[in-house]
Amino acid sequence: MSAFLIRRLLRFVVVCVGVSVVTFSILHASGDPVALIMPEAPEADRVKLREALGLSDPLPTQFVRFVTNAARGEFGRSFFYREPAFGLVIERMPTTLALTCLAVAVALAVALPVGIYSAVRRNTVTDHAATVVVFLGQSMPVFWIGIMLMLLFAVQWRLLPVSGWDTWPSVVLPSVTLGAFTTPLFMRIIRSSMLEVINLDYVRTARAKGLSEWLVICRHALRNAALPIVTVIGLQFGLLLGGAVLTETVFAVPGVGRLLVRAIVQLDFPIVQAGVFLLAMIIVSVNFLVDVLYVYLNPTIRLR
Amino acid sequence: MAVTLPQQAVAYEVSVGTASGSRAWRRFALNPAALAGMLILLVVVGAALAAPWVVPHDPAKQSLLRRFTPPVWQTGGNAAYPLGTDQVGRDVLSRIVHGARISLLVGVSAVIVSLLVGVTAGLVSGFVGGKVDTAIGTVVDVTLSFPQILLTRVVRAEVMALREKEFIEAARAIGVGRLRIIFRHVLPNTVSSIVVMSTLQVAQAILAEAALSFLGVGSGRAYPTWGQMISLGRDFVTVAWWLPTLPGLAILVTVLAINLVGDRLRDALDPRTT
Secondary structure, three states, rough: OOHHHHHHHHHHHHHHHHHHHHHHHHHHHHHOHHHHHOOOOOOOOOOOHHHHHOOOOOOOOOOOOOHHHHHHOOOOOOOOOOOHHHHHHHHHHHHHHHHHHHHHHHHHHHHHHHHHHHOOOOEEEEHHHHHHHHHHOOOOHHHHHHHHHHHHHHHHHHOOOOOOOOOHHHHHHHHHHHHHHHHHHHHHHHHHHHHHOOOOOOHHHHHHHHOOHHHHHHHHHHHHHHHHHHHHHHHHHHHHHHHHHHHHHHHHHHHHHHHHHHHHHHOOOHHHHHHHHHHHHHHHHHHHHHHHHHHHOOOOOOOO | OOEEEEOHHHHHHHHOOOOOHHHHHHHOOOOOHHHHHHHHHHHHHHHHHHHHOOOOOOOOOOOOHHHHOOOOOOOOOOOOOOOOOOOOOHHHHHHHHHHHHHHHHHHHHHHHHHHHHHHHHHHHHHOHHHHHHHHHHHHHHHHHHHHOOHHHHHHHHHHHHHHHHHHHHHHOOOOOOOOHHHHHHHHHHHHHHHHHHHHHHHHHHHHHHHHHHHHHOOOOOOOHHHHHHHHHHHOOOOOOOOHHHHHHHHHHHHHHHHHHHHHHHHHHHHHOOO
């Protein structure tokens, strides 16, 4: 067990270093960032800025400095807001995480019953209808789903506000949008995980004992299908956060995604680096936790 | 409630075994959804290729007199502009047809690049194993922490499984070189999963391109793309519903068609499918 943990941990560290390299190279990917930031400035000003940003040092020195600063949460001041970039990103993180959690709740509320039903009553009309929904859902861009919901509920029927995140009604459309984007994926995972356990011997035994279908499904089948479901959902966390970035842009939700998109357009490198680094770290950590949890909770996996 | 549909599954259960070419094709062609997807794709590809000759108007031509003309079926619509015009009077239909070019081009080229990188890395990783495998695996892990490049993983898993197969061992035993084994024996056996994954990846790439141009970091303003049309149309959602809606439908139909074909290909090429 511990050997596995150590190996997994080592890999986690290596991936973190990789994430740092990628985040670091954002600044250098476009060649000379100073030329991008001030395209018309005289050379003297450019040299000054280059010095101030430490861009004249050799790359390895810059990278080490970047990593040590990043570990302390320092990514420099935002060019635009003139405030520490890390603080600006952290400030908006709760909004993004709240949107993500609400969306997961919406998606689970729909996908859990439908997914289980499709698996238990395989090849019925409901199952086929669910498959159609999955196909449709996976072929729509999340921002388009958002605009369509906005068109119906905010413009046509005037039931909900068009954008924002300050009142309860304004939370509904963004959460439902991201939820609708996530639901097909969850539905597919839940259906296939349930299908794997539903015909196993112990489920048949439970049925043979005379337990009600409801009990068999919830207590025996679902409990054993839950682990792969949670794992796969955890591994899709990156997709969810990516969807959150787009959803925030559609509905003007003041989260990390909107900040990040604006920073990219404004070439506000400290914010871009801080935001990308934090989001990537969250994804890496969630993936690591899910991986470890899966092995801990699953007795059938042989640990090498 | 629980009405059981005629079980199409039965037909496939009979044909379990290795999926030979013709049988796989028959399985594929017999499926109405896959055929519909194929037809839609043909139309989209045809429209994209012939765009300059089939569109009714120049997609960049503005006309302030014709701003916000609704689609033809609505009051105020104009048959010359079947899908209406946008905020500067450009023809929406012509722009959508031209947008198909970018979407398909991005979709296909993204997959070609990821095929070249992914298949090579996967083959080497799975076949050589050891440190090289660990190194490539870690690189893939890092990439996966940002967006998703599933291809490498799939190919690698497939190759890992194949490496242990007897016919590979036999080839190795009679002294066939490594490269030759990879290209003559391993690669052909991974082709079906590569084909399926690439098809589904085209769909993913089209969605990704749409997302990027929606965020304004796509291929620039010069040429119309579906994502960019949605992004611009969002600002006029209250006055011109068709501006964000129709390009989105174009994405939906195209991606759905690709997904249908890809999914059916997977079932048809997989000998274990029942």
